[in-house]
Amino acid sequence: MKRILITGALGQIGTELTLKLREIYRGDFVIATDIRKNDSEAAQNGPFEILDVTSLNSIIEIAKKYKVDTIIHLAALLSAKAEASPLNAWNLNMGGLLNALETAREMNAQFFTPSSIGAFGPTTPKTLTPQDTVMRPATMYGVNKVAGELLCDYYHRKYAVDTRGLRFPGLISYIAPPGGGTTDYAVEIFYEAINSRNYTCYIKEGTYMDMMYMPDALNALIDLMEADSSRLTHRNSFNVTAMSFAPEQLALEIRKHIPDFEITYKVDPIRQMIADSWPNSIDASAAEAEWGFKIEYDLAKMTVDMIQKLLRKGNKKG
Numbered sequence: 001m002k003r004i005l006i007t008g009a010l011g012q013i014g015t016e017l018t019l020k021l022r023e024i025y026r027g028d029f030v031i032a033t034d035i036r037k038n039d040s041e042a043a044q045n046g047p048f049e050i051l052d053v054t055s056l057n058s059i060i061e062i063a064k065k066y067k068v069d070t071i072i073h074l075a076a077l078l079s080a081k082a083e084a085s086p087l088n089a090w091n092l093n094m095g096g097l098l099n100a101l102e103t104a105r106e107m108n109a110q111f112f113t114p115s116s117i118g119a120f121g122p123t124t125p126k127t128l129t130p131q132d133t134v135m136r137p138a139t140m141y142g143v144n145k146v147a148g149e150l151l152c153d154y155y156h157r158k159y160a161v162d163t164r165g166l167r168f169p170g171l172i173s174y175i176a177p178p179g180g181g182t183t184d185y186a187v188e189i190f191y192e193a194i195n196s197r198n199y200t201c202y203i204k205e206g207t208y209m210d211m212m213y214m215p216d217a218l219n220a221l222i223d224l225m226e227a228d229s230s231r232l233t234h235r236n237s238f239n240v241t242a243m244s245f246a247p248e249q250l251a252l253e254i255r256k257h258i259p260d261f262e263i264t265y266k267v268d269p270i271r272q273m274i275a276d277s278w279p280n281s282i283d284a285s286a287a288e289a290e291w292g293f294k295i296e297y298d299l300a301k302m303t304v305d306m307i308q309k310l311l312r313k314g315n316k317k318g
């Protein structure tokens, strides 16, 4: 029986992952942790601990208390917040990751942490970005992600920790909103389309970025963690994607369901700089070949589901 510790469990990925893992495995063996508690189901319907991942003793203490054999490390600052506060980002994104890896080594635990398309930079081939290519990111978040991938591979090579990771694209979800990312517009737009029929987008027209609906992201994470280790040539981390679109294409898809929806633009230069440094589309063939990565939601199917679920939820954030 898996005993899973999730850090950053009340964030965009963690909130839904915690609930899904408690459905798949016995709920009392999925320990959610975050820097503070909230009233979300993830914090209420199973074991929860306050955890600051920058404290090695704290994470080891919780791991030993629950005898964990799997660590899913999600606690991190996303790209825009990291660019606004680079030293804090280094401390949390790298210090927290090192502590989580040290804990996995001590507990002989399997380990997952997400990388991102943010690990690529302006000199990376922009179309169908290969699994193995130039990675010289122009942001602190990207530096953290590349260094994180290398650190996870190091812990696998040197200490035989079973580390695995995914280079996630922008993730779109209706349960917990993202916080401080560059791709957040692709989530905010749905709330505003329903609320006010208008969205002012901070990313300019024609800016393509890879995206994925959260159900596909969670399935990819679980499929990777359950994949036969002997099949993995790569580990940290796999390119995965479901779609690539620019803001105007998402707006067009939303207008098929909300005909009077209007998008306007007020570009945020920092997040535009970040987006411009990332690929337009990435190649996920290594993930498909090595562990059978597949997706269920394309842009049309995701848009229908997002609007239906937000209307049913009453369109409140969080």
Ligand code: VAH
Binding pocket: 078, 079, 080, 116, 117, 118, 141, 168, 169, 170, 171, 178, 180, 181, 182, 183, 184
């Ligand atoms: C961000 N949502 O925007 C995250 C993600 C690829 C984007 O890493 O920072």
